[in-house]
Amino acid sequence: MAMIAYKCPQYKVTLVDINPSRIAQWNSDVLPIYEPGLDEIVKKTRDRNLFFSIEIEKGIKEADIIFVSVNTPTKTFGAGAGMAADLQYWEKTARQIQSHAESNCIIVEKSTLPVKTALAMERILTSNANAIHFDILSNPEFLAEGTAIENLENPDRVLIGSRETPSGLRARNDLVEIYANWVPRKRIITSNIWSSELSKLVANAFLAQRISSINSISALCEKTEANITEVSTAVAMDSRIGDKFLNASVGFGGSCFKKDILNLVYLCRYYGLQEVADYWEGVVKINDYQKERFVLNMLTAMFNTLAGKKICLFGFAFKADTGDTRESPAIFISRQLIEEKAELVISDPKALDNAKKDLEGLNGKISYIVDPYEASYGCDAIAVMTEWETYRQLDYKKIFKSMTKLAFIFDGRNILDHDKLFEIGFNVFPIGKPPQTHF
Numbered sequence: 001m002a003m004i005a006y007k008c009p010q011y012k013v014t015l016v017d018i019n020p021s022r023i024a025q026w027n028s029d030v031l032p033i034y035e036p037g038l039d040e041i042v043k044k045t046r047d048r049n050l051f052f053s054i055e056i057e058k059g060i061k062e063a064d065i066i067f068v069s070v071n072t073p074t075k076t077f078g079a080g081a082g083m084a085a086d087l088q089y090w091e092k093t094a095r096q097i098q099s100h101a102e103s104n105c106i107i108v109e110k111s112t113l114p115v116k117t118a119l120a121m122e123r124i125l126t127s128n129a130n131a132i133h134f135d136i137l138s139n140p141e142f143l144a145e146g147t148a149i150e151n152l153e154n155p156d157r158v159l160i161g162s163r164e165t166p167s168g169l170r171a172r173n174d175l176v177e178i179y180a181n182w183v184p185r186k187r188i189i190t191s192n193i194w195s196s197e198l199s200k201l202v203a204n205a206f207l208a209q210r211i212s213s214i215n216s217i218s219a220l221c222e223k224t225e226a227n228i229t230e231v232s233t234a235v236a237m238d239s240r241i242g243d244k245f246l247n248a249s250v251g252f253g254g255s256c257f258k259k260d261i262l263n264l265v266y267l268c269r270y271y272g273l274q275e276v277a278d279y280w281e282g283v284v285k286i287n288d289y290q291k292e293r294f295v296l297n298m299l300t301a302m303f304n305t306l307a308g309k310k311i312c313l314f315g316f317a318f319k320a321d322t323g324d325t326r327e328s329p330a331i332f333i334s335r336q337l338i339e340e341k342a343e344l345v346i347s348d349p350k351a352l353d354n355a356k357k358d359l360e361g362l363n364g365k366i367s368y369i370v371d372p373y374e375a376s377y378g379c380d381a382i383a384v385m386t387e388w389e390t391y392r393q394l395d396y397k398k399i400f401k402s403m404t405k406l407a408f409i410f411d412g413r414n415i416l417d418h419d420k421l422f423e424i425g426f427n428v429f430p431i432g433k434p435p436q437t438h439f
């Protein structure tokens with residue numbers, strides 16, 4: 001919304017939310033999320049044509065177009081628990097819109113939703129007797145965290161789905177015109193509403209599938225003398241495959257991949273497509289396996305006991321350049337290490353507040369230190385969880401000197417110079433490559 005306000009000064013964009021402290025943060029100098037470049041855009045547009053407010057009814061009454069971006073977490077109860085999307089916030093919002101809208105309105109689905117959610121939305125909105133007409137559009141968001149502003153400014157594509165009725169097509173066109181203020185027309189694609197909803201789930205499933213594919217091969221590399229970086233480079237040079245999203249890692253995280261795939265799996269099961277469901281569920285299973293494998297490798301390397309050992313995590317965010325820790329592999333790894341009675345020191349440039357919340361109530365010794373030198377001081381091992389650039393640049397000689405020997409490094413992102421670390425004296429355990437040890 002900030003990008004629309006920035007690119008289109010002729011429109012007034014108002015963001016409403018039920019959470020007053022959240023809105024207060026958006027109106028303050030310290031925004032509630034860290035995203036490179038976002039502060040600048042908000043500062044340029046706020047109180048010009050971008051407004052943050054808790055006046056939801058007023059916002060609905062005044063709007064010609066309403067973008068609904070409420071969260072749709074995985075259901076934790078009832079039918080489809082652990083898989084289907086929890087649509088209660090969506091439904092509440094639809095009912096609020098229905099009660100307060102005073103004129104015809106376009107409703108845009110921005111949240112990622114199961115296929116056919118627009119149908120439910122339409123039914124709720126058309127269930128009242130008054131003459132207001134609503135058109136529902138699906139306009140999934142494809143930005144990735146950490147590069148959100150870049151992705152919004154220069155998107156690969158903008159996808160807009162609608163009903164193919166005269167009024168649906170008119171509404172779709174209105175939204176095309178908004179994006180056309182800065183996105184080249186050929187990158188704005190339109191489709192029927194169900195294709196649009198499904199495309200979002202499928203895009204995320206394909207991206208996550210690539211990571212699980214390379215991660216599954218990393219396990220095989222560790223058993224043979226193959227090297228995952230060499231394998232992925234060779235594979236990626238086939239122009240049909242390409243080189244993106246082939247970095248082996250401790251596992252993918254983030255609020256979207258797991259949730260969206262499980263959603264897809266649930267949909268397939270619902271429609272009786274058991275084999276298709278199992279196929280996609282495999283992507284999530286390999287991701288869980290990769291995280292479990294990482295801890296087991298640590299345990300085996302450190303002589304089958306972690307009890308009382310001090311382990312420093314470099315990074316806690318689910319990826320670099322964000323403070324977001326949702327579904328971060330670091331959460332699972334921390335829990336397992338505490339279970340093994342290790343002592344944890346967690347370091348991250350932006351995610352420590354979230355890390356504290358994620359690990360709240362965990363019974364064990366955990367400290368949180370931003371500075372990586374201070375964090376790794378006196379530790380037995382470092383485990384790289386997040387590919388922050390800053391971890392590549394550290395003085396590892398200095399770090400080695402301050403650590404308990406034998407000092408171990410488990411590089412869960414394959415971002416460090418492993419030969420150099422080995423020369424310094426570390427015992428080095430990358431992902432999908434032979435370890436280098438001094439014993």
Ligand code: UGA
Pocket residue numbers: 112141142143144145146204207211244245246247248249250251252253254255256257318319320
């Ligand atoms: C993902 C998609 O990339 C976006 O296109 C989509 O819009 C978004 O979900 C969403 O549905 O909202 P995001 O979760 O922000 O974006 O971040 P990604 O860059 O996709 O990274 C996801 C996870 O995969 C991270 O933990 C990352 O470290 C990991 N990853 C990524 C790997 O382990 N290896 C890779 O090669 C690439």
